[in-house]
Amino acid sequence: MNILLVYPMYPDTFWSFKHALKFVSKEASFPPLGLLTVAAMLPKGWYIKLIDMNVNQLIDDDILWADFVFISAMSIQSESANQAIDQCKNLNAKIVAGGPLFTSSPEYYQNIDHLILNEAEITLPQFLNDLSEGKPKQKYTSEEWAEITTTPLPLWDLISIKNYTSMNLQYSRGCPFDCDFCDITVLYGRKPRTKTKKQVIAELDALYFTGWRGPVFFVDDNFIGNKVKLKKEILPAIAEWNEKRKNPFYFNTEVSINLADDDKLMQLMAKADFEAVFIGIESPNEESLIECNKNQNRNRDLISSVRKIQESGLEVQGGFIVGFDNDPPTIFDKLTNFIQESGIVTAMVGLLNAPKGTKLQKRLINEGRLINDFTGNNTDFSINFIPRMNPKVLLDGYKKILTTIYSPKYYYERVMRFMKDFEPKKKKVFHLNSNYILALFKSMFKLGVIGEERIYYWKLFFWSLFLKPQLFSLAILFTVYGFHFRKISNRYY
Numbered sequence: 284m285n286i287l288l289v290y291p292m293y294p295d296t297f298w299s300f301k302h303a304l305k306f307v308s309k310e311a312s313f314p315p316l317g318l319l320t321v322a323a324m325l326p327k328g329w330y331i332k333l334i335d336m337n338v339n340q341l342i343d344d345d346i347l348w349a350d351f352v353f354i355s356a357m358s359i360q361s362e363s364a365n366q367a368i369d370q371c372k373n374l375n376a377k378i379v380a381g382g383p384l385f386t387s388s389p390e391y392y393q394n395i396d397h398l399i400l401n402e403a404e405i406t407l408p409q410f411l412n413d414l415s416e417g418k419p420k421q422k423y424t425s426e427e428w429a430e431i432t433t434t435p436l437p438l439w440d441l442i443s444i445k446n447y448t449s450m451n452l453q454y455s456r457g458c459p460f461d462c463d464f465c466d467i468t469v470l471y472g473r474k475p476r477t478k479t480k481k482q483v484i485a486e487l488d489a490l491y492f493t494g495w496r497g498p499v500f501f502v503d504d505n506f507i508g509n510k511v512k513l514k515k516e517i518l519p520a521i522a523e524w525n526e527k528r529k530n531p532f533y534f535n536t537e538v539s540i541n542l543a544d545d546d547k548l549m550q551l552m553a554k555a556d557f558e559a560v561f562i563g564i565e566s567p568n569e570e571s572l573i574e575c576n577k578n579q580n581r582n583r584d585l586i587s588s589v590r591k592i593q594e595s596g597l598e599v600q601g602g603f604i605v606g607f608d609n610d611p612p613t614i615f616d617k618l619t620n621f622i623q624e625s626g627i628v629t630a631m632v633g634l635l636n637a638p639k640g641t642k643l644q645k646r647l648i649n650e651g652r653l654i655n656d657f658t659g660n661n662t663d664f665s666i667n668f669i670p671r672m673n674p675k676v677l678l679d680g681y682k683k684i685l686t687t688i689y690s691p692k693y694y695y696e697r698v699m700r701f702m703k704d705f706e707p708k709k710k711k712v713f714h715l716n717s718n719y720i721l722a723l724f725k726s727m728f729k730l731g732v733i734g735e736e737r738i739y740y741w742k743l744f745f746w747s748l749f750l751k752p753q754l755f756s757l758a759i760l761f762t763v764y765g766f767h768f769r770k771i772s773n774r775y776y
Contacts, residue, residue: 285349287348288334291354291364292360293311294360297662300767303767309446312447312448313448315333317382321353321407336367354371358657361658364384386400387638404430406425437486455506461576463574463643464636465638467505534556549597553595559598560592562592563602567585571608574609586621601631603633623693633662635661664682707753726740736765
């Protein structure tokens with residue numbers, strides 16, 4: 284059979300890094316790891332093509348070539364996914380769809396030929412078996428959790444790695460915490476399921492032999508869900524592998540704030556060449572943390588926890604939310620001050636929304652406050668429920684946060700605050716390759732010559748070059764990120 288795998292486009296958000304990608308002449312941040320893994324589950328001998336719509340256009344000839352078009356997407360990709368579905372339908376193509384978007388909202392996709400919901404390790408073989416017998420069903424679903432120790436290696440040869448700024452890898456699924464606005468536990472459960480040490484090393488080898496050198500993102504929603512296994516097996520193995528290969532990769536991932544409570548774990552992550560961790564901090568307001576069941580963030584000095592992680596040699600990137608019922612009118616200034624004081628350069632601030640299946644959504648339905656489904660984008664100045672705070676006050680306050688923290692004055696001040704105190708444990712942090720050199724020269728012109736931030740840019744440029752040369756490439760990366768964040772936040776004015 285001829286199988287076309289289609290990955291829809293991301294809209295232009297803080298997370299897309301679209302404006303930053305132009306500096307390094309890349310098309311997308313990450314390849315579609317889920318589809319590359321699904322490709323490896325298809326029968327040997329089938330012909331497989333992959334179109335990442337963030338990189339290439341979906342053309343009619345590719346659709347007409349295929350016996351089946353497989354589409355996988357997250358909620359934020361729904362608009363592009365719907366366009367791809369319409370294009371396929373117009374050509375009478377048979378569509379197979381799966382992934383978080385379709386799993387959470389199957390009722391909107393009754394026109395899809397075959398819905399492969401939940402985890403592909405369980406439902407895809409059922410579909411393939413029925414297909415081979417000539418009796419495939421319209422919907423396949425399961426309440427079981429997959430055993431990911433059987434998940435195959437992604438088929439990396441389906442993509443051109445030169446189109447991406449980073450590669451990715453999944454070690455675990457599930458999160459032990461149960462924040463009421465988060466749909467991760469709905470999709471993947473609360474008990475972290477992990478791959479074996481052998482699998483992780485095999486995936487690193489597979490990436491290495493593609494010729495990739497540079498950043499690798501562990502896409503786990505909480506990488507430290509099983510701390511014991513990480514410390515005992517996985518991190519020592521990654522550190523040994525990377526050293527043996529002469530450090531071709533450096534890593535980043537997502538963790539919970541309780542990483543700050545485990546010195547040994549932080550040391551091992553730094554030793555294994557982890558450089559940055561994204562943490563859902565959400566709010567400096569204790570009542571809001573109680574409201575959303577963010578228990579791991581409660582009863583702690585959050586700024587001290589952030590500093591402790593950064594002192595261990597890991598840059599903290601933070602996620603923040605406004606719009607909780609318990610947010611006071613002062614939350615906007617309080618959050619702005621928190622972000623500045625913490626020195627979190629990459630501070631992703633969004634409006635509270637209620638994804639499908641979450642405890643928050645159920646509560647809001649019961650209270651008669653839910654307006655519609657969540658689009659997956661919490662940075663587009665929309666919320667899918669009636670907030671307790673006056674909506675105009677909430678939106679104006681949110682805009683004020685963004686225009687303040689991403690303004691050159693505040694943003695560069697935060698970069699300097701972070702870089703003055705940051706001492707990575709690994710000596711080699713100066714990542715030098717052709718992409719960084721290209722980004723350097725583009726940034727010098729676009730930000731240092733014609734940009735509104737040029738005074739701040741050159742101050743940071745020379746300060747880092749002469750006083751923290753090992754962090755110079757990171758400083759340039761921050762200037763590019765800042766440009767992207769400003770572009771996104773300013774488009775609403």
